[in-house]
Structure formats: C-alpha cells, structure tokens
Amino acid sequence: MNFIAQGYPAYAYTGGKPFDASLPTIVFIHGAAFDHSVWQWQSRYLAHHGFSVLAVDLPGHGRSPGAVRESIGDYAEWIAAMLDAVGLPQAALVGHSMGSLIALETALRHGPRVTKLALVGTAAPMPVGDAFIAAAREEPPVGQQMEAVWGHARLSQLATSAVPGAALVSASRRLNARSKPSALHAALVACNAYRPAAEAIAKLSVPTLVVAGKRDQMTQFKAGKSLADSVPGAKFAALDAGHSMMSEAPRDLLAALRDFLR
Amino acid sequence: MANSGPKTPHPDTLAVHAGQSPDPATGSRAVPIYQTASFVFPDTDTAAALFNMETPGHVYSRLSNPTVAVFEERMAHLEDGVGAIATASGQAALHLAIVTLMGSGGHIVASSSLYGGSHNLLQYTLPRFGIETSFVPARDPQAWARAVRPETRLLFGESVGNPSVDVLDVPAVSAIAQEHRIALLIDATVTTPALGRPFDQGAHLVIHSATKFLSGHGVVIGGVLVDGGRMDWVASGKFPTLTQPYEGFHGMNFAEESTTSAFLLRARREGLRDFGACMAPMTAFQVLQGIETLPLRMARHIANTRRVVEYLSMQKEVERVHHPDERTHPDHELAARLYPKGCSAILSFEIKGGREAGRRFIEALTLFSHLANIGDAKSLVIHPATTTHFRMDDDALKAAGITAGTIRLSIGLEHPDDLLEDLARGLKASQR
Numbered sequence: 001m002n003f004i005a006q007g008y009p010a011y012a013y014t015g016g017k018p019f020d021a022s023l024p025t026i027v028f029i030h031g032a033a034f035d036h037s038v039w040q041w042q043s044r045y046l047a048h049h050g051f052s053v054l055a056v057d058l059p060g061h062g063r064s065p066g067a068v069r070e071s072i073g074d075y076a077e078w079i080a081a082m083l084d085a086v087g088l089p090q091a092a093l094v095g096h097s098m099g100s101l102i103a104l105e106t107a108l109r110h111g112p113r114v115t116k117l118a119l120v121g122t123a124a125p126m127p128v129g130d131a132f133i134a135a136a137r138e139e140p141p142v143g144q145q146m147e148a149v150w151g152h153a154r155l156s157q158l159a160t161s162a163v164p165g166a167a168l169v170s171a172s173r174r175l176n177a178r179s180k181p182s183a184l185h186a187a188l189v190a191c192n193a194y195r196p197a198a199e200a201i202a203k204l205s206v207p208t209l210v211v212a213g214k215r216d217q218m219t220q221f222k223a224g225k226s227l228a229d230s231v232p233g234a235k236f237a238a239l240d241a242g243h244s245m246m247s248e249a250p251r252d253l254l255a256a257l258r259d260f261l262r
Numbered sequence: 263m264a265n266s267g268p269k270t271p272h273p274d275t276l277a278v279h280a281g282q283s284p285d286p287a288t289g290s291r292a293v294p295i296y297q298t299a300s301f302v303f304p305d306t307d308t309a310a311a312l313f314n315m316e317t318p319g320h321v322y323s324r325l326s327n328p329t330v331a332v333f334e335e336r337m338a339h340l341e342d343g344v345g346a347i348a349t350a351s352g353q354a355a356l357h358l359a360i361v362t363l364m365g366s367g368g369h370i371v372a373s374s375s376l377y378g379g380s381h382n383l384l385q386y387t388l389p390r391f392g393i394e395t396s397f398v399p400a401r402d403p404q405a406w407a408r409a410v411r412p413e414t415r416l417l418f419g420e421s422v423g424n425p426s427v428d429v430l431d432v433p434a435v436s437a438i439a440q441e442h443r444i445a446l447l448i449d450a451t452v453t454t455p456a457l458g459r460p461f462d463q464g465a466h467l468v469i470h471s472a473t474k475f476l477s478g479h480g481v482v483i484g485g486v487l488v489d490g491g492r493m494d495w496v497a498s499g500k501f502p503t504l505t506q507p508y509e510g511f512h513g514m515n516f517a518e519e520s521t522t523s524a525f526l527l528r529a530r531r532e533g534l535r536d537f538g539a540c541m542a543p544m545t546a547f548q549v550l551q552g553i554e555t556l557p558l559r560m561a562r563h564i565a566n567t568r569r570v571v572e573y574l575s576m577q578k579e580v581e582r583v584h585h586p587d588e589r590t591h592p593d594h595e596l597a598a599r600l601y602p603k604g605c606s607a608i609l610s611f612e613i614k615g616g617r618e619a620g621r622r623f624i625e626a627l628t629l630f631s632h633l634a635n636i637g638d639a640k641s642l643v644i645h646p647a648t649t650t651h652f653r654m655d656d657d658a659l660k661a662a663g664i665t666a667g668t669i670r671l672s673i674g675l676e677h678p679d680d681l682l683e684d685l686a687r688g689l690k691a692s693q694r
Contacts, residue, residue: 013518016314037521044519045316062521063496135267145267157271157339158279163318164331165530166345166523167281167338169270174344174491174522250318 001054005081011063012036012054012082015047019054024115025088026261027079028055031097031121032187033147033179034172035062038096041250042257051261054091056082058102060180068186072098072194076105083113092116092261096246097219098191101126107206108196118209118257121216121243123223124201128192136185141177143184148173153215153242161247168247201230208234209260211245211253218243235260273340273455274557281335295547296328314512315519315531325534329543333550337476337486340455340553341468344491345526347534348484348546352451352471353379354539355485356418359447359467361537362529363501364415366392371409371416373400373430374661375423378650380449381662384418386653399661401592403434410438415500416445421460422452422597422606424636425646425670426663427584429593429605436464443498451475451637452608456560458601461490467525472541474637475607477552478559482545487529491522504528510536559639562675564604569678570671570685574611579619579689584663585609607673608636610646616667619692620645623669626691629676629684641674641681 001014012019012027013036026046028039036043036055043055059078060068069075079102083091092115095103100122107114132150136143148169153159161168176184208231212224221238228236237256241249271279285294301320303309311317320326334346349355360370372384374397384395398405400419410417417439419430432448439446447467448460454475460468470476472484495504496517504524507513511531516524534540552559571585586597586605597605613619624632630643634650644650646664654662673681 016512016514016519035521037519040520041317044314045311048311048314048316142267145270149268149270155271157276158281159283160281160328160332161335163345164320164326164328165334165338165347165526167335167343170338170342171344171491171522177492178494178521254317 003082003085005085006059006078008059008066009064010057010059010066010082010085012056013039013043015043015053015055017047019086020052021087023050023052025052025054025091027082027091027093028053029079029093029095029099029102030055030058030061031099032191033061033144033176033184035175037062037175038244038246040246042094042246042254045254046258046261049258054086060183068180068183069190070186071190072101072105073109075102075190076109079103079106080110080113089113090115092118094118094120094257095122096120097122097243098187101191101194104196105194107204108200111204111206114206116209116261117206118211118260119227120211120245120253121213121219121224122210122227123219124194124196124227126191126194126219128188133185133188133192136188140181140184144173144176147176147184150217151243152217152248153213154217156242156248162250163247166247168244172244198230202232204231209237209256210234211237211239211256213239213241213243213245213248215241216243276336276339277556278554280339281332293329293332293547293550295543297543299323315514323543324538324540325530327543327546330541330546333541333546333553334486336550336553337470337488341459341488342461342490343468343488344522346486346488347526347529348472348486348541350485350539350541351483352449352469352473352485353383355469355487356380356383356449358529358533358537358539359469359487360388360393360416362503362525362533363445364393364503367413368393368416369411369414370395370418371406371414372397373419373423374398374658375400375426375428375663376420377424377449377451378646378653382653397661400428400430403431403438406435407438410442410444414442414444416447418447419449420452421448421450421458422608423663424452424608425610425650425668427586427606427609428663429586429597429600431596432460432463432465432600439464439466443500445493452606453601454556454560456557457564457603457605461492463600466490466493472549473635475560475563476556477549478555478637478639479548479552480635480638480640482548484541484545484549489523489526493525495524508532559675560607561603563607563673566675566678566681567604567607567609567673570673570681571609573682573685577689579614579693581612581614581667583609583611608670609673610668610670612665612667613669613689613692615692617647620667620669622694623688623692626688627684628687629680630671636672638672639675641676642672644670646670
C-alpha cells in the first residue's frame with residue numbers, strides 16, 4: 001500500500017490482503033538497511049488472522065523514497081506521521097533491532113497512540129562497535145557482511161534453515177546490498193547515539209513484549225532481558241535463535257507475537 | 263581498510279556441513295532420507311497457514327522435502343546465492359528458470375556453444391510454446407548485444423562450454439544484461455562452485471546438472487537452480503511474473519512478498535507445483551554424498567586433466583587440443599583470470615584422420631568409458647558429431663566448435679599414468 005508521510009510517498013506491505021482500518025492494526029518496523037520483507041512470515045500470518053498489518057519500508061528503504069533519517073527520534077516522528085497518513089488513531093508496534101528502538105521511542109513520545117509494543121532483538125541503549133560503524137561508512141560491502149554474519153546465530157550457514165531451500169545469511173546480505181550505500185552507516189550511528197531516559201522507560205505504560213535470541217550476536221540476550229526487566233509489567237520471550245528471529249525461528253517468533261497481540 | 267569482515271566458513275567446510283543440523287528427531291549425523299510424500303499438519307490452522315505461505319515448512323515432497331532442502335541450501339551456500347531449488351535433472355533446472363521468467367512471446371539470447379540437450383530445448387522445443395532463442399558466438403560480446411530485442415528476457419551461456427571448452431566472459435555478458443535490465447543465467451556444470459562462482463562474476467541465476475561433478479559418482483540424474491538475489495526485478499519492469507499479482511497463488515505479488523527471493527518463490531509455487539520436475543529425496547542424499555568431497559575431487563580432476571592436455575598436445579596423431587590450459591587457446595588468459603584454480607576437466611581434440619580415426623581410437627580404449635556423460639569419477643570419451651550433437655547440421659556443429667574428428671574427454675580420478683597409457687594405445691590404433 002502506498003501513502004504520503006511527511007510529504008513523501010511511502011510504502012507498506014499489507015500481508016497479502018487489502019488494508020482494513022476497522023481491524024486492530026499492527027505496524028511492523030524493520031532494522032538497519034532492511035525493508036518490509038524481513039517480516040514476510042509474521043506479517044502475512046497475522047494479516048490472515050484478525051489483524052490489519054502495515055509492514056513499512058522506512059524512508060529511504062525498499063520502496064519508500066526519500067532520505068534516510070539521522071536519528072531514532074526522527075524515525076519515531078515518521079511512524080506517528082505514517083499513522084496519521086493512513087488514518088489510524090492507534091496501532092500496535094512490532095520492531096526489530098533498530099526498528100525496536102523506533103517502536104520504543106514512538107511509544108515514549110506518543111504513548112496513547114501505541115496499543116502494544118513488541119521489541120524483537122533489542123537492547124536500549126544499543127551500542128555499536130567503532131569497527132562496524134567505520135566499515136559501514138568506508139566499505140559498505142564489509143559493513144553488510146558484518147550485519148549479515150553477526151545478524152544470525154554463529155555458523156548458521158551450517159545448520160538447516162527454517163525456510164526450506166533458503167540461505168538466510170546470503171539473503172540478508174543481498175537485502176542490505178539493495179539499500180542506499182549510506183543507509184547502514186546512518187542507521188548504526190542512530191542506534192549508537194540513542195539514549196532513552198531510564199526514568200521514561202520505567203514509567204512506560206504500554207503493554208510490552210521483549211523477544212530475545214539466546215544465540216544473538218548483535219544485541220546480546222542479557223541486554224534484551226535487562227530491557228524487559230526495566231519496563232513495568234513487560235513480558236519476555238527467549239527464542240533459540242540469533243538476531244534475525246523472523247527468519248531463523250519464524251514459527252516460534254510468530255507464536256510469541258500472536259499470544260501477546262491477540 | 264584492512265578489516266575484511268567477520269569470518270565465514272570456507273567452501274571446504276560448507277561442502278561437508280552447509281544446510282544440515284544433526285537430525286532433531288534421532289540425532290542422525292548423516293543427512294536422513296526423508297522418504298515420504300507428505301508431512302502431517304499439527305493442526306488445521308497450521309495447515310491453512312502452510313498452504314497460504316504464512317508460515318514456512320514442508321507440505322508435500324513435490325514442493326519441498328527435508329532431505330532435498332539440505333542439498334538446496336548446501337548449493338545456495340556454496341554459490342553464495344539466496345536460495346536454491348533442486349530439480350529432477352539439469353534440463354529441468356533450465357526449463358524451470360526459463361518458464362519462471364517468461365511466457366509466450368519471450369526471447370532468449372544464448373551461446374551457440376551449449377550442451378546438446380540445452381540446444382534441443384531452445385532450438386526445437388520452446389519455439390512451440392512461443393519462446394524463441396537467438397544463438398550467438400560465445401566469444402563475441404558484440405554479437406550478444408546485437409541479438410538483444412525488446413522482448414529479450416534472458417541471456418544464457420555455459421561457464422565453460424561443452425564440448426568445445428570455450429570460456430564465457432561472464433563479466434562482459436553481465437554488462438549487457440545490466441544495460442538491458444534482463445537476467446543472465448549461467449550453466450556452471452563444468453566449473454562447479456569449487457572452481458568459480460558465477461554470481462561473483464555478475465550472473466543472476468545459476469543452474470547445474472547435479473549428475474556431473476557435484477555428484478561425481480554418475481549414479482543419479484538431478485539438477486539445481488540457484489538464485490543470486492542480485493536482480494532487481496521491479497526496477498527492470500520486464501518481469502510481470504514476479505512483480506504483478508499471480509492469480510494462481512492467492513493474487514500473490516512475489517516481489518512484494520520477498521525483495522530478494524521473488525524468483526525462487528514463483529519457481530517453487532508455480533514451476534515445481536505445476537510442472538512437477540522435483541528431485542527425489544534419495545537422489546538428494548546421493549548427490550550430497552558427492553558434494554562432501556567436491557573441492558578435493560575437482561583439484562584432482564584438474565591435475566589429471568593438465569597431465570592429459572600436456573601429453574596429447576605432444577602427440578603426432580593429434581592435430582589440435584582444445585583446452586584453455588593451452589597457450590594457443592583463445593580463452594587462455596580469460597580462463598586464468600576467471601578460474602585461477604583451473605577451469606575444466608573436459609577437453610576435446612582433433613584426431614588426424616577424421617571420423618574413421620576417431621572410431622578406431624574410441625574402440626581401442628579400455629580404461630576410458632565410451633558413454634554420454636561428463637563429470638564422473640571415471641574417465642569418459644565420446645564422439646559428439648555422432649552422439650550428443652547429432653541433430654546439428656554442419657554449420658551449427660561448426661558454431662559449437664565441433665568437427666567430424668572431434669573427440670571429447672572427461673578426465674576422471676584414476677592415476678594419470680594409467681590414463682596416458684590408455685590414450686597412447688588408442689592413438690596408435692587410430693592411425694593403423
């Protein structure tokens with residue numbers, strides 16, 4: 001589905017069904033230098049099980065033109081503008097990695113508009129190593145290689161994929177390679193700089209789920225657990241997967257999201 | 263910048279392990295043969311979700327099978343593709359690639375130096391379904407560019423042509439594909455990922471006959487189609503099968519569903535489903551036994567071939583040896599650039615005395631097997647003009663680099679001294 005947000009055209013995948021604003025809506029937010037298709041399985045399932053879904057392409061990503069944003073706060077404002085654009089007073093937000101920070105910041109800034117918050121592969125703060133940021137800036141293919149390899153469980157190439165016939169690390173790297181050359185670097189800098197106030201998180205009243213991968217090499221499992229502990233009443237789900245739980249453990253992630261969102 | 267990024271497993275390790283975890287049900291270390299047609303649904307909701315592609319998993323072995331998936335994933339990792347689909351044969355892989363990209367009215371530009379079976383499909387069979395092919399000399403990039411029409415959707419060639427052993431300049435042909443926003447498909451059967459990866463050279467899709475070097479044992483027929491995930495189908499605008507809703511699968515728009523794997527989604531959900539040329543689980547198991555030793559075997563195939571090329575080039579009964587190792591071969595430098603580890607265990611040569619000398623040569627050999635195949639552990643010999651390429655007229659034969667006296671060899675894994683001795687007996691007999 002195409003819409004206009006902050007004056008620019010933008011795109012969201014609706015899960016194979018027309019968008020219906022009368023149903024409870026879930027907005028899926030992808031991570032650094034990815035697009036809506038990382039949510040392929042979860043978004044399509046939930047769109048066929050009582051929800052409307054909008055798996056967005058953030059500005060400057062996938063089918064959404066425009067500039068990549070410089071900060072998590074700027075992306076959070078874009079999410080709020082996107083809700084306005086499609087006429088939604090409220091929606092549940094599901095974010096992965098950088099997308100989880102965008103979802104969190106949207107809830108902190110626009111709490112009443114967020115019905116539920118699911119943070120997948122998350123940490124707040126989310127420090128990013130200097131070498132990773134430098135590679136993304138100076139040698140994007142190397143940065144993309146880091147993103148793809150650390151974005152999956154160690155040696156995941158040697159394990160059977162949850163998606164028959166798919167090579168998930170390569171697929172992830174090819175998707176990164178389609179983004180603008182500057183997108184990964186801008187995203188990593190934005191993640192690294194994001195420092196939500198601990199007091200604000202401690203007062204968050206949006207029902208929250210944190211999903212952490214036991215073999216996550218990008219955002220550590222214990223960092224996800226720690227964030228879950230700091231949000232009042234937050235639920236926590238631990239999956240046997242690396243950072244890319246949407247494709248590494250698609251059924252387990254769906255089960256966690258479905259139980260939380262219904 | 264010195265940092266080359268995090269380490270990933272080497273090809274030798276991928277060949278042994280990629281795509282396979284110990285069996286969760288039994289702990290089996292070897293890849294189990296899941297010899298079943300169907301898979302039980304845990305509940306009705308999961309069944310519906312599997313049918314509507316809301317959740318990944320196995321339904322019916324024509325569409326996917328756990329044993330076959332290990333082979334697919336291993337090939338995808340070895341080629342650095344985003345995924346793969348195993349097929350009943352190499353021919354089925356070629357057919358699946360073509361029919362996923364185009365229908366009636368589509369046009370292909372292909373190298374004139376192709377395996378005879380591929381030539382048959384393109385020259386004689388597909389025109390009946392409205393898909394035309396223009397054949398061009400593999401070595402002439404300008405000819406490739408000139409043959410492209412508005413309705414061209416695919417460029418197709420072999421990494422190393424069979425039997426003429428010409429090396430395709432994949433980067434040069436890739437540039438033409440990029441310019442016209444069309445796909446480049448490479449049949450990499452002769453080179454295998456152990457000698458070179460077409461995606462690194464600019465290809466978009468790769469097929470293999472798994473019957474050949476991938477298996478190495480010559481006991482099964484199989485193929486595989488790998489997608490590099492590098493083609494932007496939407497930006498091209500020339501592939502409605504991938505970018506427009508498909509009524510045959512719930513109106514799915516494959517490029518929306520998966521940005522990098524749209525081609526594989528359509529190929530599996532339409533091509534495997536409807537044409538049905540899937541790989542059997544037992545076949546996948548047998549191919550996997552071969553792939554485990556692929557890097558080791560290819561090194562030995564290449565070393566043996568070098569000995570044979572060197573030997574034949576010095577024999578008075580031989581007019582010419584066609585192999586890029588030869589300094590006089592037109593692709594000598596290109597082969598060294600694209601395939602530094604060696605490019606082919608296939609070679610051909612012209613024997614003095616033409617067809618009759620060729621007959622005497624083949625019949626005098628005892629170690630080489632006279633048959634229609636390549637890439638076996640056993641050394642093989644054939645006379646293309648009377649077998650694999652017999653449907654071609656003289657002009658087409660010439661374009662494919664074949665004469666009445668051309669003999670093709672596929673060098674196996676025997677001790678090279680034994681191979682040279684057998685060849686010496688054959689050459690002597692040929693001139694009687």
